[in-house]
Amino acid sequence: MKRLLIVAVWALATAWFVRFEAFPEYFTHSMRGYRDLIPHGIVEKDSWMKLLLKNTPVGYSHTRIGTDEGNVSSRYLVENLTRLNINLMGMQESITVSTDVKLDALYHLTSFRMSVISRHSATIVSGRRRSGDLFAVTVDTGGNKDRRTVKIPDDIVIYSQGMDLALSRMTPGDSITFRTLEPLTLNPVAITARALPRELITFGAIRTNVAVFAIDYMGSSSRSWVGDDGRVLRTETLLKDLIAEACEPDEAINSASQHVDAEDLILDMAVHPNVVITNPRHCSFLNLHVSGVPAKTPGVKSNRQIPEWQTDGSLLLTTRAALIPAPCHDFPQAPLPEDMQIHLKASSFIQSDHPDIVRLAKSLTSGKTNTMDAAIAICNWVHDNLEKVPSPGVPSAIEVLRSRKGDCNEHTYLFVALARAAGIPSNVKIGLVYSETYEAFCYHAWPAVFAGDWVEMDPTFGQTTVDASHIALIEGEFAEQFALAQMVGRLNITVIKQESQ
Secondary structure: OOOOOOOOHHHHHHHHHHOEEEEHOOOOOOOHHHHOOOOOOOOOOEEEEEEEEEOEEEEEEEEEEEEOOOOOOOOEEEEEEEEEEEEEEOEEEEEEEEEEEEOOOOOOEEEEEEEEOOOOOEEEEEEEEEEEEEEEEEEOOOEEEEEEEEEEOOEEEOOOOOOOOHHHHOOOOOOEEEEEOOOOOOEEEEEEEEEEEEEEEEEEOOEEEEEEEEEOOOOOEEEEEEEOOOOOOEEEOOOOOOOEEOHHHHHHHHHHHHHOOOOHHHHHHHHOOOOOOOOOOHHEEEEEEEOOOOOOOOOHHOOOOOEEEEEOOOOEEEEEOOOOOOOOOOOOOOOOHHHHHHHHOOOOOOOOOOOOHHHHHHHHOOOEEEEHHHHHHHHHHHHHOOOOOOOOOOHHHHHHHHEEEEEEHHHHHHHHHHHOOOOOOOOEEEEEEEEEEOEEEEEEEEEEOOOOOOEOOOOOOOOOOOOOOOOEEEEOOOHHHEEEEEEEOOOOOEEEEEEOO
């Protein structure tokens, strides 16, 4: 389906690389950053892991730890390069994620750099300690640089490798917690490693008794299996069915260089209901039973979605097609209340204050006298002027404006940037939409605008109001969208009733 893509594939595929690794002295309390994480210094390390999607090689991860005894300010260097090849809608797409961290001789973070590169997008986040716990941070999206000062306490671990011997000495019931900084959102996140009962696994052709660890990260849990020599043999990721296994360098590189024969990722992650939704783009009403959504998820309730949470944690959900409010706000809108101002603000990835976006927004909405007419003009322009192509990278509105390519994320981020530049409060919706191609609900993104009431639109499909098969789960940008990892692979949908216009 040329117009349908999951949201934030890179996040689900790479979030697990910010991992939990520590030394044995500190297993039962919260850590105080790199000083506790690496109390005896870093030894040289070079490790390779191949990435497997349902046992099909799709990429690799390479981690290197080095020391420079002659450099006080950059004594320790931790580097990771991850390459992932995936099939999206019959096309092979690649994501390259790299992370570099430097520490001084006292294990204090001095600088970091993270990049996410795909065919149509490039995002680089870098930071350098300025003074005390203040860092000068630059977010570079397609050449547009957002500079800011960010406070990063010394107990924050941005990226770490070094678990090997440490985790192998933990016993079931032991745990360790530390805080990391998610580089793309610059938000602190707690990670906890818990030792589970040992297991017998087959690695290579050998049956081995290994230690097992659960890693709790942003509401999701994954597992790692570690041999008695401290080597990480296998680890799960937050992306359904994607695992990493230790291997030799040539095997890792080969796994990323060959053509990918793995299942289409959209189909693999799709949610298949009990019946087919007929004519979904004209669906006006759905009554559903949904399981796998965390209780009281705030993004589920809206003026067109009514959730009824059940005692077993599931929910009965009624969704309706969006309607244009009557009367609609005049355009330009009168001064908005303070709680609505957040929906007009620019961000690192929705650059509504960029001159090119402001200029286009004014041109598209010139002469419009009500908010919906202005929003429809933006929706139609985005739909008509963006080529519908898979894009598993990080969306950036200004980069999309220049490339004129992308999937639902790119359409949504550019729409929201243009709407905000025009003075129309808008936000990003993340959830599911029914695909006739896959006969399933697939992950999707679309915007909502405030025009007297919230109205959801879909510039990817060219819909000025969304149909009822759009199931919103989350609202917001990256900081909020990571919650999606808790739902992927866990959702089940039963259609109780459907109606079409």
